[in-house]
Amino acid sequence: MASYENVLIFTGTLDLETVKTAIGSYRESLQSLGAEIIHEDFWGLRPLAYPIDKHTTGYYIVTEYQAPTNTVARMEVLYKRDERILRFLTVSLDKFAVDYNARKRNGLIGRKQKASAEEASTEETIAAEAVVEQVTESSNPEPTTQEA
Amino acid sequence: MATAKDIRYLTTPKLSQLPKKYCRFKKAGIRYIDYKDPDFLLKFLNEQGKILPRRLTGNSLKFQRRVAQAIKRARHLAILPYVTDLLK
Numbered sequence: 001m002a003s004y005e006n007v008l009i010f011t012g013t014l015d016l017e018t019v020k021t022a023i024g025s026y027r028e029s030l031q032s033l034g035a036e037i038i039h040e041d042f043w044g045l046r047p048l049a050y051p052i053d054k055h056t057t058g059y060y061i062v063t064e065y066q067a068p069t070n071t072v073a074r075m076e077v078l079y080k081r082d083e084r085i086l087r088f089l090t091v092s093l094d095k096f097a098v099d100y101n102a103r104k105r106n107g108l109i110g111r112k113q114k115a116s117a118e119e120a121s122t123e124e125t126i127a128a129e130a131v132v133e134q135v136t137e138s139s140n141p142e143p144t145t146q147e148a
Numbered sequence: 149m150a151t152a153k154d155i156r157y158l159t160t161p162k163l164s165q166l167p168k169k170y171c172r173f174k175k176a177g178i179r180y181i182d183y184k185d186p187d188f189l190l191k192f193l194n195e196q197g198k199i200l201p202r203r204l205t206g207n208s209l210k211f212q213r214r215v216a217q218a219i220k221r222a223r224h225l226a227i228l229p230y231v232t233d234l235l236k
Contacts, residue, residue, distance in 0.1 A: 007184070007225055048226035058226070062184065089225055096179035104182075 001036075001066045003093040005101070008079065009086040012045055012057030019059045022084060026075075027063070033074055035067035039105055052086045064093070064101055169206030173214075181214045183221035186228050190236065192219065197232045 008026070010019050027037060043060035052058070072090050079088040093101070103109050173181070182188070192200050192207075192215050199219055202212045222228040229235070 009225065049223075049229040049232075050226055052226060060225075087225055089221060091183075091221065094180070100180040100182065 001068060003038075003064070003066050003098050004072060004090055005093050005097070006063045006065070006075070006088065006090045008061045008063075008088050009048075009052075009058040010061070010084050011053075011055050011086055012048075012059065013055065014059070014084060016059075018084075019061075022082075023061050026078070029078060030063070030065060030067070030071070030075060033067065033071045035065045035071055037063060037065045039064045039101065048086075055086060058086050171206055171208040171211055173211040174208055178211075181211070181218040183218040183225075184227065186222060189215070189219050189222055189228060193228070193235060195233065195235050197229050197235050 008023075010022065014022075023040075023042070027040070030037065041062040043062065045057055046060055047057050048055065072092075076088070076090065079085050100109075172178075192205055194200055199216055202209070205212070205215075207215060219228060223230050
């Protein structure tokens, strides 16, 4: 069993119901292949940074799961067959990525806590943490605003 | 003859005393770079969406590789553009 993260982009011309049922069916086929789903994050309808096949918007769904090694190849066949999917990407996660995702899910991302824990740190590290704090601020509100 | 206006430096500027560049990932203890976070990756792109070189960002080779990988993944997923103008 290894950890994977999968991002699917459905075409923006679909309605929300169709997308939700499609996501449900892919979740089931993942589970039937022996995968254990850890987290699902639906970003909702988002503008694409550049048009793909003349589509300018897409529904993003991010799934984190643990699965046997042959699962990804089998799932990608299904994704390729589906015309509603504009793009997909499956990435294997190392232990740092799994840790990062877990902290992001809990709204921690570690840095703000770290800042309070290490207040006596030097100016340089504070500057570096400020950089990271921007990350947490920017990454958290995004999914909620998209869903609304 | 050179007037006072033409003389910009009485002594040569000390290039050796520029602040030393550092790898922000090593310094802040970041172990994983998220490809789904465009605002963070924007720090490593120029206005045309090109990846900035290490000599400007100061990243270590290890993390420059990971930044590049994350940016390329984000581009594939249309989170970041491949080519653009006035990105920032």
